[in-house]
Amino acid sequence: MEVSIFIDGKEYKAPKGENLLKYMLSVGIEIPYFCYLDRLPALGSCRLCIVLVENQNRVIPSCTLQIQEGLRVSTQAKAVKENQAYLLQAYMTRHPLDCPICDKAGECDLQNYGALYGPQTQIVPVSALEKHREEHDWQSDYLEYYSNRCVVCYRCTRVCDYINKAKALYVEERGFDSNIVPTVRPIDTSSCDMCGMCVDVCPVGAIISKPFKFWSRSWLLKNEETVCLNCPTGCNIELEFGVGDWKSKAQVYRTKPGKELDSCAKIFFGYDMLNDNRIKEPITNQNRFPFSEPIEIINKNFKEKPMAVIISPFMTNEEISLALEIAKKVSSYVSSVISVDLIPFLKAYNKPIAHLDDITSKTKFVFIGDDISSVAPVVSYRINGKVYKTSNKKSRDDKFKPTYIDIEKIHDVIDKDTAIIVDVYSFRYEEASKLGNMLNKIDAPVMPIPLQTNALGLYEALKDIPITDIGLILEMIKQGEIKSVLLFGEDLFDYFDKDVVFEAFKNTKLTLVTPFKSDLSLLADTCIPMKLTGEKDGTIHTLRGLKKVSKVLPFPIDDDILKELPKLAGIGNSFSYKEGMFKTDYKKEVSVYNSSWILEHSKLLQNLENKNKEAMINV
Structure with a gap:
């Protein structure tokens, strides 16, 4: 219901009960604030967003006001301006004059508000260079806290409590002595997910990212929005990068959450994988094929029959279509690692799956599997309510203080306010099928969470064609029944022991599409670059539904040869298929930092993974 309100004498039609500050920002009215965030309950602690309520002749923080019929406020009244200037002067009094070395300079709210609303003079006889607060070392390789910069807006602690829930x-302490401190030190091995939200929401430079510290300035970098491709959630993120001019190197310097404030460690600290150890053009194994062009080797490999095409669930729908076109023309076997878990589950479930927006309004959740919060952290950030869990394995899900329940008894807790979330990687083959059949009979939304970005899209592409089990494919390669392989990605390492994979491929003709220089790339006859987050256009099926991904990074990655492969494939019009199954019992220990083979190429994430493993050993 819309009501009439008046802001600075102008009439607006606004939703009744809406937060006034939120509404003013949505219609372009500029007003300073520190503590307010749309996804958090209003607090009113910083008092910068004050307005004069003319109906009452009182100055009140606008973030604590709800819109009602006839509300009249002023953002320009003398009392408002004087109070804002006084508050900013108080903040400035204790703030160090270290803007030249602060990473937040250029995007600092205090810096900007001081220029726009502040007194521009210092009348309190306290030097801004004097330290007022005790310094606190968070004992972290990733996060650094500057106590004297802190404006005590509580954004960081409230984001950690209400959104991340870590x-x-x-x-x-309180008042002038207030400090933000970790509940456990070192914070790197605490309940902290390293999502980076505390860094992003800090309005000043009190909490910074150590890997970004002193590397560049915000105004020297380009900022573009795209979709993260490191997990199936499909979060909008911002990439900040240099282009190789005098301002900065041609690399990604940092990432930020998008407007929805959705981000996790997989991209916030996993961005270094976009820079390091990349394959950026087709290459051949010079030890075996000196002076040969990649296209020549691929052409020879495609003539070695039978052939298999193994498709990665990290590919876009368009890349998957290209891979299937190649497979059909060469009459090859087709497979993927999702034949182990997602395909048997979804074929048995045989109902439309729920997406993130379908479940966030629920008040009860049943977690089925080992660790929902590590596979898709942002999903856990969107959950608010009672959690039941079928696995009592120690995991990041423990932050919900779940009630453990036998998987056969989940019917007992299901009602209209319940959603079911499945960690698909925890179930294999018949076990996955059995679970799918059981959930098919339950009247509640079910959201399966695979490890990979576009596993749901790959399932849609493969569900009506003959798929050979991936374990059987590896065994056929090992036995010499398959002579040549076109392998997209290195997902096999998430489902099979490395020795099994290398043993299978050591005598086959291998064409590998991968982003990284790796042990497997050294084994391949030819390597073709595979693009990652921000490097390609296309569509993917995520936990939010179908999403468009955009190429925003300008760095050259030459994968044009992929478009030529269908011309080499022949004129076949069918897929090869073999009945049977060769099961794998290998299952990696999934964490926030290593939930896929792609994340294992981030040095920052692997350092976090190793630190947390060592901490667990030493407990």
Whole structure:
């Protein structure tokens, strides 16, 4: 229901009960604020967003006001301006004058508000260079806290409590002595997910990212929005990068959450994988094929029959279509790692799956599997309610303090307010089929979470064609029944022991499409670049539904040869298929930092993974 309100004398039609500050920002009215965030309950602690309520002749924080019929406020009244200037002067009094070395300079709210609303003079006889607060070392390789920059807006602690739910930060002391401190130190091995939201929401440079520290300035970098391709959630993110001019190197310097404030460690600290150890053009194995062009080797390999095409669930729908076109023309076997878990589950479930927006309004959740919060952290950030869980294995899901329940008894807790979330990687073959059949009979939304970005899209592409089990494919390669392989990605390492994979491929003709220089790339006859987040256009099926991904990074990656492969494939019009199954019992220990083979190429994430493993050993 819309009502009439008046802001600075102008009439607006606004939703009744809406937060006034939120509404003013949505219609382009500029007003300063520190503590407010759309996804958090209003707090009113910074008091910068004050307005004069003319109906009452009172100055009140606009973030605490709800819109009602006839509300009249002023953002320009003398009392408002004087109070804002006084508050900013108080903040400035204790703030160090270290803008030249602060990473937040150029995008700092205090810096900007001081110029727009501040007094521009210092009348309090306290030097801004004096330290007022005790310094606190968070004992982290990733996060650094500057106590004297902090404006005590509580954004970081509240994001950690209400959104991430890690409860890794709290406010120590009160008033001038307030400090933000970790609940456990080192924070790197605490309940902290390293999502980076505390860095992003900090309005000043009190919490910074150490890997970005002193590397560049915000105004020297380009900023573009795209979709993260490191997990199936499909979060909008911002990439900040240099283009190789005098301002900055040609690389990604950092990432930020998009407007929805959705981000996790997989991209916030996993961005270094976009820079390091990349294959950026087709290459051949010079030890075996000196002076040969990649296209020549691929042409020879495609003539070696039978052939298999193994498709990665990290590919876009368009890339999957290209791979299937090649497979059909060469009459090859087709397979993927999702034949182990997602395909048997979804074929048995045989109902439309729920997406993230379908479940966030629910108040009860049943987690089926080992660790939902590690596979898709942002999903856990969107859950608010009672959690039941079928696995009592120690995991990041413990932050919900779940009630453990036998998987056969989940019917007992299901009602109209319940959603079911499945960690698909926890179930294999018949076990996955059995679970799918059981959930098919339950009247509740079910959201399966695979490890990979576009596993759901790959399932849609493969569900009506003959798919040979991936374990059987590897065994056929090992036995010499398959002579040549076109392998997209290195997903096999998430489902099979490395020795099994290398043993299978050591005597076959291998064409590998991969982003990285790796042990497997050294084994391949030819390698073709595979593009990652921000490097390609296309569509993917995510936990939010179908999403368009955009190429925003300008760095050259030459994968044009992929478009030529259908011309080499022949004129076949069918797929090869073999009945049977060769099961794998290998299952990696999934964490936030290593949930896929792609993340294992991030040095920053692997350092976090190793630190947390060592901490667990030493407990």
